[in-house]
Amino acid sequence: MADMTGKDTILSVEHLSMIFGGLIAVNDLSFQAHRGEITALIGPNGAGKTTVFNCITGFYKPTQGMMKLTRKTGEEFLLERLPDFKVNREAKVARTFQNLRLFSGLTLLENLLVAQHNALNKASYYTIGGLFGLSHYKTHAAEAKDKARFWLDRIGLLARADDPAGDLPYGAQRRLEIARAMCTGPELLCLDEPAAGLNPRESDELNKLLLAIRDDHNMAILLIEHDMSVVMGISDHVVVLDYGKKISDGTPNHVKNDPAVIRAYLGVEDVEEELNALAAEPAAKAAAAAAPALKSELPKLATEFKRERVNIPPPPVLTLPDEVPAVAAKTKAVAEPARVAATVAAKKAVARPVKTPAKKTTKTAAKKTAKKKGGRA
Amino acid sequence: MTAQSQTQAPSQGNLFQNAIRDAIYAGIVVFGLFILLIGFKTDQNIKNELILVQRWGLLFSMVAAAMALRFVTTAFIQPALAARKAAKAAAKPAEKHGWLRDNFAKLALIFLVIYPFLMLALTGVNGSLKWVDNFGIQILIYVMLAWGLNIVVGLAGLLDLGYVAFYAVGAYAYALLSSYFGLSFWILLPLAGILAAFWGVILGFPVLRLRGDYLAIVTLAFGEIIRLVLINWTAVTKGTFGVSGIAKATLFGFVEFNAKPDGFAATFGLQMSTVWYKIFLYYLILALCLLTAYVTIRLRRLPIGRAWEALREDEIACRSLGINTTTTKLTAFAIGAMFGGFAGAFFAVRQGFVSPESFVFLESAVILAIVVLGGMGSLGGIAIAAIAMIGGTELLRQMDFMKVIFGPDFTPELYRMLIFGLAMVVVMLYKPRGFVGTREPSDFMHAERKAISGEFTKEGHG
Ligand SMILES: Nc1ncnc2c1ncn2[C@@H]1O[C@H](COP(=O)(O)OP(=O)(O)O)[C@@H](O)[C@H]1O
Ligand SMILES: [Mg+2]
Numbered sequence: 001m002a003d004m005t006g007k008d009t010i011l012s013v014e015h016l017s018m019i020f021g022g023l024i025a026v027n028d029l030s031f032q033a034h035r036g037e038i039t040a041l042i043g044p045n046g047a048g049k050t051t052v053f054n055c056i057t058g059f060y061k062p063t064q065g066m067m068k069l070t071r072k073t074g075e076e077f078l079l080e081r082l083p084d085f086k087v088n089r090e091a092k093v094a095r096t097f098q099n100l101r102l103f104s105g106l107t108l109l110e111n112l113l114v115a116q117h118n119a120l121n122k123a124s125y126y127t128i129g130g131l132f133g134l135s136h137y138k139t140h141a142a143e144a145k146d147k148a149r150f151w152l153d154r155i156g157l158l159a160r161a162d163d164p165a166g167d168l169p170y171g172a173q174r175r176l177e178i179a180r181a182m183c184t185g186p187e188l189l190c191l192d193e194p195a196a197g198l199n200p201r202e203s204d205e206l207n208k209l210l211l212a213i214r215d216d217h218n219m220a221i222l223l224i225e226h227d228m229s230v231v232m233g234i235s236d237h238v239v240v241l242d243y244g245k246k247i248s249d250g251t252p253n254h255v256k257n258d259p260a261v262i263r264a265y266l267g268v269e270d271v272e273e274e275l276n277a278l279a280a281e282p283a284a285k286a287a288a289a290a291a292p293a294l295k296s297e298l299p300k301l302a303t304e305f306k307r308e309r310v311n312i313p314p315p316p317v318l319t320l321p322d323e324v325p326a327v328a329a330k331t332k333a334v335a336e337p338a339r340v341a342a343t344v345a346a347k348k349a350v351a352r353p354v355k356t357p358a359k360k361t362t363k364t365a366a367k368k369t370a371k372k373k374g375g376r377a
Numbered sequence: 378m379t380a381q382s383q384t385q386a387p388s389q390g391n392l393f394q395n396a397i398r399d400a401i402y403a404g405i406v407v408f409g410l411f412i413l414l415i416g417f418k419t420d421q422n423i424k425n426e427l428i429l430v431q432r433w434g435l436l437f438s439m440v441a442a443a444m445a446l447r448f449v450t451t452a453f454i455q456p457a458l459a460a461r462k463a464a465k466a467a468a469k470p471a472e473k474h475g476w477l478r479d480n481f482a483k484l485a486l487i488f489l490v491i492y493p494f495l496m497l498a499l500t501g502v503n504g505s506l507k508w509v510d511n512f513g514i515q516i517l518i519y520v521m522l523a524w525g526l527n528i529v530v531g532l533a534g535l536l537d538l539g540y541v542a543f544y545a546v547g548a549y550a551y552a553l554l555s556s557y558f559g560l561s562f563w564i565l566l567p568l569a570g571i572l573a574a575f576w577g578v579i580l581g582f583p584v585l586r587l588r589g590d591y592l593a594i595v596t597l598a599f600g601e602i603i604r605l606v607l608i609n610w611t612a613v614t615k616g617t618f619g620v621s622g623i624a625k626a627t628l629f630g631f632v633e634f635n636a637k638p639d640g641f642a643a644t645f646g647l648q649m650s651t652v653w654y655k656i657f658l659y660y661l662i663l664a665l666c667l668l669t670a671y672v673t674i675r676l677r678r679l680p681i682g683r684a685w686e687a688l689r690e691d692e693i694a695c696r697s698l699g700i701n702t703t704t705t706k707l708t709a710f711a712i713g714a715m716f717g718g719f720a721g722a723f724f725a726v727r728q729g730f731v732s733p734e735s736f737v738f739l740e741s742a743v744i745l746a747i748v749v750l751g752g753m754g755s756l757g758g759i760a761i762a763a764i765a766m767i768g769g770t771e772l773l774r775q776m777d778f779m780k781v782i783f784g785p786d787f788t789p790e791l792y793r794m795l796i797f798g799l800a801m802v803v804v805m806l807y808k809p810r811g812f813v814g815t816r817e818p819s820d821f822m823h824a825e826r827k828a829i830s831g832e833f834t835k836e837g838h839g
Contacts, residue, residue, distance in 0.1 A: 057697060088699030095697050103690035105834030106683075107818045113680075114687040115698045121680040149822065161822035166833030184698055 008035040009070065010188050010220040011056070011093075016065035018051050018244075025051040026062070027244035033188065033237075038214055038221045040231045040252075043241035044264070049224045050098055052241070053190050056222070057095045058084035069093065071187055089118050094186035096177040098193050098224070104166030108157055108176060111165050112148035115183035120144055151179040155209065171202035175209065182213065189213065190222045195230045207234050232256065240264075396452035403447035407440050415439060438782055482757065489663055493656045502652055510655045511771050514727060517662040518720055520763040523747040524669045524756060525716030530745065531753035532673075532682065533709035534689025534835065536593045538741055539580070539600025543573040543714040545607060545736035547721020552620040552731045553613065562626040566722050573718025574711040576603075581710035585703055588692075600741055607733040619732025626726045628657065658727050665723060669716050670756055676712070678819045685709050686754075686819075690835050746797070750804055752811025754834075761812050766797060810834075 011033040018026040025048040033039040041049050054060040056067055056079055067079040069091045077091040087093050103111050113120070123140035152158040155175040160168065165176060174194055181189055194210075195203045211234055213219050225231045231238060231252065238255040240248040242264040248255050255261055416436040422428050492513060496505040526540045550569040554560050560568075584595050607614050614620065625634055634654040676682040684705045687695050695702055725731050747766055751759030773789040773796070808814060815828035 059693070059696075084696045085699050085701050088697060089701075097694070097697070101691050101694035101697070103687050103694065105690055105816060105829075106686060107829060109820055109822045110683060110686075110818060113820060114683050114695070114700070117680050117684050117687075117698065117700050121684075124679055124681075145820070145822070152822070158822070162818060162825070162827065162829075164829045164833040180698070 007032075007037070009033070010035045011070075011222070012068045013052075013056070014066045014068070016052065016055060016067065017063050018048070018055055018060060019063045024244050026055070026241075029065070029241070029244070029246050031239045031246065031249055033220050033222050035187075035220045036214060036218045037236040038210060038223055038234055040223045040225055040235035040238045041241065042225060042231055042238060042255075047241040048244040049241055050192055051244075053095060053192055053222075053224065055080070056087075057093055057190060058082055058087035069188065088184055088186070092185065092187040093190060094181035094184045094188070095190040096174075096181055096192055096194060098196070100173050100177055102165040102173055102177055102180070105164055107162050108152060108165055108168075109145070109148055109161045111176060111180050112151060112183045113144055115180045116144045116147065116185075119185075147183060151183055154212075155179045156205075171198045171205075174198065174202075175206065178209065178213075182217075186219075188220045188222060192224045193226060194223070195225060203230060206230070210234055392452055392456065396448045399451045400444040400448040404440050404444040407443040408436070411436055411439055485760075486667075493659050497652070497656075506652050506655060509652065509659050511774075512768060513659045514655065514662055515771060516764055516767045517659070517666050518724060518727075519744065519747060519767045520760050521662065521666045521669050521720045521723075522717060522744045523751065523759045523763055524666065524673060525713050525720065526744050527713075527748050527754065527756070527759055528673060528676075528685070528716070529709050529713035530748055531755075531759075532677070532689065533685040533706065535706060535709060536589065536596070537710075537713070538593045538597035538738075538745065539603075540596075540713070540717055540744055541736045541738070541740040542580070542600040542603040543577060543717030544721040544724065544740070545603050545733075546573045546576050546714075547718030547723075548725040548731045548735070549607060549614065549620070549721075550718065551722040551725040552623050555624045556620060556622070559624075562624070562722070562726055563629060566719060569722035570715040570718040573721065574715040577710040577712075577714025577717075578707055580714075581707040585706055597738065597741070600736075600738060604733050604736050607736070614733075617733060619730055619734075621730045623725050623729045623731070625654065625729065626658070626661065658723075662723055662727075665719050669719075672712075672716075673756060681705070681708060683819055746801065750801060750811055752808075752813035754816060755811070755813035758811050758813030765800075769793065769797070 009032050013032070014030050016026055016029045017024065027048075029048075029052065031039075041052060043049055051060065055062045055065075058079060062080050065080070069077045069079055071077070071092060077087075079087055079091060079093070082091060088095075103114060106114065120137075120140060124137045149158065149161075152161050155172075155178070157168070157172055157176060157179075160172075165173065168176060174197075178189075178191065178194060181191075191210075195206055198206060207230060210221060210223070214221055223231075223235060225235075235252055238248070238250065238252050239246060240255055240258075240261050247264055248258040248261045250258075416432055418430040418432060420428055420430050493505070493509050496508040496513075499505070500508060522540070522544060525543075526537065529535050529537045529540070547569040550572045551562070551565045554565050554568065555562070580596065580599050584592050587595055608616055610616075627634070634657065677686070684695065684700050687698075687700070688702060688705055688709075692702055695705070724735070728735075743766065747762045748759055750766070751757075751762035770793050773793050776789045804812070815830055816834050817828050
């Protein structure tokens with residue numbers, strides 16, 4: 001399992017592509033995730049991050065590519081061949097959702113018990129034993145409850161165990177969803193924007209929780225994140241996506257200083273602010289050193305970028321399968337009205353802000369809204 | 378008008394003045410509304426001529442009823458409600474309900490067990506027949522059906538509009554297998570349940586991928602298909618004539634309920650009457666209901682029951698947690714259908730006659746209405762709703778005195794759907810989640826056991 005680099009690879013994604021109609025949401029993506037590491041998947045809105053998660057967890061069948069998962073036992077699974085529920089049950093991949101999917105009418109305890117369904121169902125001899133109250137089931141049920149208690153304690157919600165999940169504040173719901181995923185006994189934990197909508201204190205608590213999960217359980221965590229402080233602060237390995245393509249892959253420091261990332265991900269107009277924001281953070285101290293060099297490049301980059309951003313039809317939308325290169329699509333689109341019309345609908349679905357909302361100040365937020373309205377989106 | 382009644386502490390005289398004025402307004406409105414609808418009726422006379430019948434009596438009794446109702450509402454009910462609201466607001470929200478409420482289930486069970494003998498004592502051997510059969514058995518059949526449907530709709534959140542199909546499968550399974558092969562009720566009862574469960578799975582497969590409205594429509598069609606098969610497969614089912622002369626149940630195969638010397642009444646030295654058989658049937662359906670309740674309560678605390686409720690809340694989340702939603706849905710369909718099948722077999726043995734007419738869509742709708750009215754997922758609420766709806770129908774049927782008021786061709790039970798519709802609208806306005814809107818969690822971490830508000834509970838979308 002441990003490869004030459006000494007890392008214990010749990011998931012290896014190779015040449016993954018996902019095409020919706022004419023839209024290439026994920027384009028030939030390859031990366032690896034390792035046990036005991038937090039791998040962050042970042043990129044602007046609509047870059048295809050959630051789509052990658054949906055492919056890994058079996059909710060989408062990828063158009064192309066292979067996703068190999070190796071369990072601790074040495075068993076290997078090709079995730080693209082498993083139905084969604086088996087990805088969790090057999091390959092031990094658990095996930096959370098970008099838009100929370102808690103069982104809001106069930107209590108916290110029940111949420112965590114439902115997560116242990118498979119183990120419990122087996123212990124109840126597929127209901128029949130449980131119906132007659134066999135002691136075998138009772139001991140397992142007690143264990144499941146202990147596990148739930150452990151996780152509720154860990155996320156600081158033990159006192160509210162008997163309240164409905166929908167009654168919790170947002171930050172607590174996020175933590176509960178992570179705890180629920182952990183209760184399935186996963187080896188790979190996929191978190192889709194767990195820090196979205198959290199205040200700084202909650203976000204900090206979340207970081208601690210994730211680091212603790214990684215260290216205590218030697219867990220591999222795959223993390224989609226927009227909040228740069230989370231990404232830079234806790235991830236061991238970052239993969240950057242833009243328009244479905246991988247544009248960078250490496251340590252947080254490497255990625256942060258990668259010009260391609262700065263251009264595509266941070267959005268050039270705001271690079272200065274971003275860099276200031278990053279410099280303010282302890283984790284980004286190193287980046288600050290590289291900042292002056294970047295700043296000198298700014299004006300040039302900015303003009304280039306702006307020009308590019310003016311008349312590009314947003315996504316690389318293709319109608320013909322062989323029309324792959326995105327650049328070709330960009331130039332052709334202007335000349336071919338019929339095709340432009342055909343892509344209008346797709347554009348709406350793909351509408352993406354120019355820049356990702358990382359560490360916004362009110363000023364930039366306002367600027368972005370304006371851009372979204374008038375610009376490419 | 379309500380604004381007036383809300384003014385702080387109106388003096389008594391003022392209140393009655395208001396009430397009388399409101400009553401007069403209501404009377405005028407009702408008169409204007411109903412003069413054409415009820416006051417005049419076009420009819421044909423013997424010579425096939427169109428004639429206008431004037432029904433002033435009926436019209437004015439309606440107007441009088443509306444006026445009286447309005448008067449009572451303004452003069453008594455509204456002040457009482459306001460006073461209660463004020464008292465509630467003043468009282469500390471100490472959530473300590475009385476002893477009666479805590480032991481409601483036990484008391485209800487004791488009452489149900491002694492009910493036939495209570496009626497026997499109160500109304501005599503022949504008088505009790507109506508109370509045991511028309512009220513007791515009839516209501517309990519619907520309680521059982523609604524509890525069965527509750528598994529599918531209330532717990533798993535799968536909207537099934539064709540539940541009566543399983544009731545039909547159970548009924549015909551008993552009717553046909555007993556008349557063709559002479560099998561006894563005690564063998565056929567479980568068999569009817571199994572057959573219905575089997576059909577539940579058959580229905581489940583094609584609808585697994587459907588949700589919401591689509592699911593509702595396909596299940597509705599399934600119910601109709603079963604009924605049409607029963608009508609048209611005349612060689613086996615005798616079509617619309619139905620199957621008659623279905624064998625009675627025996628006392629567990631030992632004693633038969635008949636007038637022979639070795640029959641039940643003779644054996645136990647009782648007065649010859651059909652009431653003994655009815656009482657036996659009453660206890661049989663009571664036992665079946667308790668079985669349904671027991672299984673539902675147990676299942677809710679088992680992984681499968683929790684998976685049903687989770688499925689109702691969010692199917693995608695279920696799949697992400699490794700739950701096989703296909704088998705989970707199928708078990709819900711199968712177990713719900715099984716109880717429908719038991720109830721069907723019981724129905725056949727009670728009537729001694731089955732025909733497709735008993736299994737029309739209206740039955741499905743009534744059962745679903747009971748589940749919704751009672752509060753999805755709540756056994757107690759559903760039982761109360763069944764008593765209100767089915768008992769209410771029976772009560773209307775018994776109301777002969779209405780004929781005296783409204784004329785001899787007034788049949789009160791024809792108005793039952795009108796009344797139920799109105800009642801449902803009112804209940805849904807004031808208790809949108811049914812009589813019992815709270816949900817009892819399946820397990821607790823802490824000692825204090827409290828029901829949770831239904832506010833967050835989803836109705837299911839599949
Ligand atoms: N089921 C789908 N059908 C069609 N297009 C989709 C679907 N899911 C995602 N997409 C498109 O794929 C692109 C990537 O989306 P997504 O993975 O959600 O982005 P991200 O999570 O990075 O913000 C978007 O353009 C989105 O509109
Ligand atoms: Mg996303």
